[in-house]
Amino acid sequence: MFITLKPHKPHYENVPFEVPESWMWTTIEEICSKIGSGSTPRGSNYSANGIPFFRSQNVYNDRLVYDDIKYISEEVHQKMKGTEVLANDLLLNITGGSLGRCAVVPADFNCGNVSQHVCIIRSVLVEPEYFHALVLSSYFAKSMRITGSGREGLPKYNLEQMGFPLPPLTEQQRIVAEIEHWFALIDQIEQGKADLQTIIKQTKSKILDLAIHGKLVPQDPNDEPAIELLKRINPGFTPCDNGHYTQLSDGWTVCRLEQVTNYEQPTAYIVNSTTYDDSYLTPVLTAGKSFIIGYTNETAGIYSNLPCIIFDDFTTDSKKVDFPFKVKSSAMKILKIHKDIEIDYVAMFMSITRLVGDTHKRYWISEYSKLEIPIPPKAEQKRIVYAAREIFTQLDEIMESL
Incomplete structure (x- = not known):
């Protein structure tokens, strides 16, 4: 079934495809x-x-977002009755950085209004979901004739005047059903990817836990x-009481982190200018x-005294670093681990x-x-590191293939 076109425009010229x-x-x-x-x-x-008032920040491609929604009174709404939002309308952002974002108003929607940055598109005998699919297509993005050099x-x-490829109404419905079918499969795949990524992260954490408890190799x-x-590192060394291990x-023993590390304040390495550029050499x-x-x-x-570990003195995040660098601020320590x-x-x-608590505390x-760290024999340390790297490489390859 087709809509009846206005007689002065029987067809569309310059057909794109x-x-x-x-x-x-x-x-x-x-x-x-x-x-x-x-x-x-x-x-x-x-x-x-009162009446929901939709601005561009409330219009997303997959839904209307009610975060930071504004409201207008019924009186104000009546004065703006010409831009009342109805169920199954399309709301299209027509200015600024979110230009082109479009959402379908739900079928059970009650009442609303829009700002000057949002356009109401109310179609006749066209499935709103089909119209929505067209607006989100690459064809629509390429066909938009945008104006303005500041705020576009x-x-x-x-x-x-944009061209619209119009199928029969029943075919529109079949197209919408097919799109929904494939998008549902894509969502399942994306959720599966997210679940697998979570499992990989958990697996890495478990491997590290096994490593420091002598169960990896x-x-x-x-x-x-x-x-x-x-004892060679510190002739007066006395082991901890193994309370946590x-x-x-x-062949393992327990010591405090400070017994195998030295720290340095980062003051001498703080960057002077935050004018960064990816073409510069030093991270x-x-x-x-x-x-x-x-x-x-x-x-x-x-x-450049590498390798080292940088330690966030507030969050207790840490990273091993094996390349020359400067630092953002003094809110960290640079740790050197004993060569043995x-x-x-x-x-x-x-x-x-990690230690979680007062984020304003160093x-x-x-x-x-002062934390206790279990220390294996030196040869076993090497075997642990090698085994963990091998497993992590395989897990990273899986992650990259997702």
């Missing part, structure tokens, strides 16, 4: 009873509750016991999730050992350096 015989090209203007944006209430006259916009006339009775190694493997680091926050062209004050202790082993321990000197 061929469509099936039962389809036809028309314009968006020809298939809509309403195309128009709203306005902002005088003096931003919003209410604590899509003028109403340009939107009205077999022990060798011929290995020199770790206590002898620690009651079932240590043979600027933070121990948090962002890690490399930019690159600097500064040549003085570059840390595998730095990768210590980094493993620190990566799964942790290294007062608490974290």
